[in-house]
Amino acid sequence: MHAIQIDRHGGPDVLAVREVAEPTLAAGEVLIRTTASSLNPVDWKTRAWQVGPPLPATLGWDISGRVIASNDPARQVGDEVIAMSAQIATGRGTWADLVALPGHLVTAAPVSVPLSDAAALPLAGVTALQALRTAELTAAEHILVIGAAGAVGGLAVQLAHWTGAHVDGLVSRPEHEHAALELGVQHVWHRSDDLPNGRYPVILDTAGIDASAALAPGGRYVSIADQPLPDVPGACKSYVQENAVDLAQLAELVDAHEIRLRIADRYPLTDIRTAHERFEAGGLLGKILITF
Ligand SMILES: NC(=O)c1ccc[n+]([C@@H]2O[C@H](COP(=O)([O-])OP(=O)(O)OC[C@H]3O[C@@H](n4cnc5c(N)ncnc54)[C@H](OP(=O)(O)O)[C@@H]3O)[C@@H](O)[C@H]2O)c1
Known part of the structure; x- marks a missing residue:
């Protein structure tokens, strides 16, 4: 073979x-x-x-x-x-x-x-699902997904949206804004300097940049990136673990047309x-x- x-x-x-x-x-x-x-x-x-x-x-x-x-x-x-x-x-x-x-x-x-x-689906999807679980995202919460047009970020946006959260996204370039909006992002940024200070109770970073100034006081900051975490309380990394139960849930969400x-x-x-x-x-x- x-x-x-x-x-x-x-x-x-x-x-x-x-x-x-x-x-x-x-x-x-x-x-x-x-x-x-x-x-x-x-x-x-x-x-x-x-x-x-x-x-x-x-x-x-x-x-x-x-x-x-x-x-x-x-x-x-x-x-x-x-x-x-x-x-x-x-x-x-x-x-x-x-x-x-x-x-x-x-x-x-x-x-x-x-x-x-x-x-x-598998690696990107399970990573997104487990990172949102680490972030303890709940319905109606406001989350910023950094790298919202990427593989993990794009699935995280859709999962967060399905959860009932209010999802904003940061993308790397203006031509990716439309793609992020199509995935369920409500407001999309393409310059990290434009992010509002202290707005987001939850931030998921898939691109390894320091956006901690945008974290609301007491918020949770979860990163899957290789870069060191910003030095803020509530910051942690999420490392994907192979898990067929999580993967089965993701497959069901694909079939329910909740994630694309x-x-x-x-x-x-x-x-x-x-x-x-x-x-x-x-x-x-x-x-x-x-x-x-
Ligand atoms: N911890 C874990 O268990 C775990 C699991 C899976 C993946 N990862 C890591 O997570 C990262 C993302 O994985 P992925 O599969 O989603 O990769 P990906 O598809 O390349 O997505 C990364 C996204 O971030 C964007 N980006 C880069 N710089 C940015 C910036 N300054 N602001 C906003 N967006 C920016 C990229 O845009 P451009 O393409 O335009 O640069 C791309 O859309 C990788 O480093 C990967 O190794 C970790």
Whole structure:
């Protein structure tokens, strides 16, 4: 089978499509024939930085596909599923024709979108859901989502809106304002200097900037970014944990048309280097899918 691997860290040129051995199936695992994956920032960081499992390693966290063998009574051959692997911790990358994953990480794919598009949901969606939970966002509260047009930010906007919160967004450029408004943002900013002091009881930062001056006294400031937290009371980081229950809730929200998956572009696995270059150029309004 084919897998996208690295055997050293570096630029997109270190990515290689290789013939590798098919995975064997352990107790409780399911074997998935991959339909699609997506690119997340962690993928290029694992490629470029000295992080991740021992090399050579197969990259990729997201997967959508069909079960072709199962040692998990909850999953049958033919099931259309999605999952998020913890690639850095386990070394089990999803950028491969066949992927074996513990059944407890796998959930049914949403039925209202093509199976390939469902690969846009797992990592970004679970991150957004868990970050809003960390923020303890409640209905009618006012939240500012920083990076509102991004992958996690765009899903966080939709989830916060679904919760009943009043959602404002900060985007990186004026041409992203319309996209944020379409997702449910009520007021959109594109310059952090314009943010009103002390307005927001909740701020979710997905871009790693210091917008703490906009936090209301006693507010909660949650960041998923790599950058250090601003030095304000109530600031904390949220780190995504793979969780199929959260993923199932997100799939239900997709099918209920409460959250919309945005696809910016699709690349076959053989074009993985071009996909990384496009991803790192930024300015995307949706996910980049890798198709198998
Ligand atoms: N802690 C965790 O568990 C966890 C989980 C998932 C992701 N992450 C991290 O969270 C970050 C976001 O992930 P993602 O998948 O959402 O990435 P993404 O799709 O690239 O989204 C980031 C968004 O922030 C925007 N942005 C950049 N600078 C900005 C600024 N100064 N003001 C407003 N918006 C700005 C970007 O716009 P442009 O594209 O125009 O620059 C982009 O729309 C990444 O650093 C990722 O590694 C952490």
